[in-house]
Amino acid sequence: MLEVRGVHTFYGQIEALKGIDVTVNEGEIVTLIGSNGAGKTTLLMTICGSPRAAKGTITFEGRDITRMPTHHLVGTGIAQSPEGRRIFPRMTVYENLQMGALRTDPKYFKQDLDMVYSLFPRLQERQEQRGGTLSGGEQQMLAIGRALMSRPRLLLLDEPSLGLAPMVVRQIFDVIKEINRRDKMTVFLVEQNAFHALKLAHRAYVMVNGVITLQGSGQELLANPEIRAAYLEGG
Numbered sequence: 368m369l370e371v372r373g374v375h376t377f378y379g380q381i382e383a384l385k386g387i388d389v390t391v392n393e394g395e396i397v398t399l400i401g402s403n404g405a406g407k408t409t410l411l412m413t414i415c416g417s418p419r420a421a422k423g424t425i426t427f428e429g430r431d432i433t434r435m436p437t438h439h440l441v442g443t444g445i446a447q448s449p450e451g452r453r454i455f456p457r458m459t460v461y462e463n464l465q466m467g468a469l470r471t472d473p474k475y476f477k478q479d480l481d482m483v484y485s486l487f488p489r490l491q492e493r494q495e496q497r498g499g500t501l502s503g504g505e506q507q508m509l510a511i512g513r514a515l516m517s518r519p520r521l522l523l524l525d526e527p528s529l530g531l532a533p534m535v536v537r538q539i540f541d542v543i544k545e546i547n548r549r550d551k552m553t554v555f556l557v558e559q560n561a562f563h564a565l566k567l568a569h570r571a572y573v574m575v576n577g578v579i580t581l582q583g584s585g586q587e588l589l590a591n592p593e594i595r596a597a598y599l600e601g602g
């Protein structure tokens with residue numbers, strides 16, 4: 368479904384991605400783990416077209432999106448929930464969700480809103496509240512909910528667990544699993560929280576300094592001694 372082939376991305380002289388190959392098949396949850404600064408966010412941003420890949424190709428459902436402007440991406444079936452959540456703080460929860468649905472046929476709005484509220488009942492309770500007044504976990508739910516309102520076939524999630532309490536992290540990951548299982552949503556998840564991400568993922572990639580160093584099933588990587596030492600045991 369998503370094919371990243373030989374992608375290099377630069378920030379000025381700095382090569383943040385050094386020839387990345389990643390595949391996400393339809394129906395999968397694939398995770399990319401790696402420490403701070405490895406280039407995980409850069410890969411998601413490159414998939415979304417900003418910064419652009421200097422070399423390599425990115426295709427989605429067979430269509431080359433390497434040079435597609437970011438704002439065209441929504442129409443293609445990809446939605447992103449960015450790192451740091453970036454919801455609209457002055458808008459209500461409901462208005463934030465409306466923003467997510469801007470480019471979808473209005474006939475789906477009610478049904479999609481009900482779907483998001485069924486996944487995150489807390490959002491329904493708080494629908495008249497401004498986004499900026501929500502807790503961190505609720506803002507993360509809103510960011511995911513807003514992405515879902517665009518009816519994506521591929522959901523890109525950047526560090527949904529960042530800064531959240533363990534119980535909230537579990538809730539968010541349970542919902543990701545549910546969206547994948549129930550709605551057959553394909554998910555590409557970037558995470559520093561390797562343990563939860565690997566438990567959830569069908570397949571996983573490990574990134575170190577802009578290079579993919581390991582890949583395998585979530586279970587394989589969870590059992591891998593190198594991964595355990597680097598990311599799971601006190602890491």
Ligand code: ATP
Nearest residue numbers: 378381383401402403404405406407408409410559
């Ligand atoms: P984190 O989990 O902290 O977001 P990451 O794995 O997502 O880490 P990136 O944010 O993709 O890593 O950063 C990869 C490298 O690119 C880092 O060395 C970072 O300092 C550098 N970098 C990121 N954004 C920029 C930028 N806008 N300009 C210059 N360098 C950048």
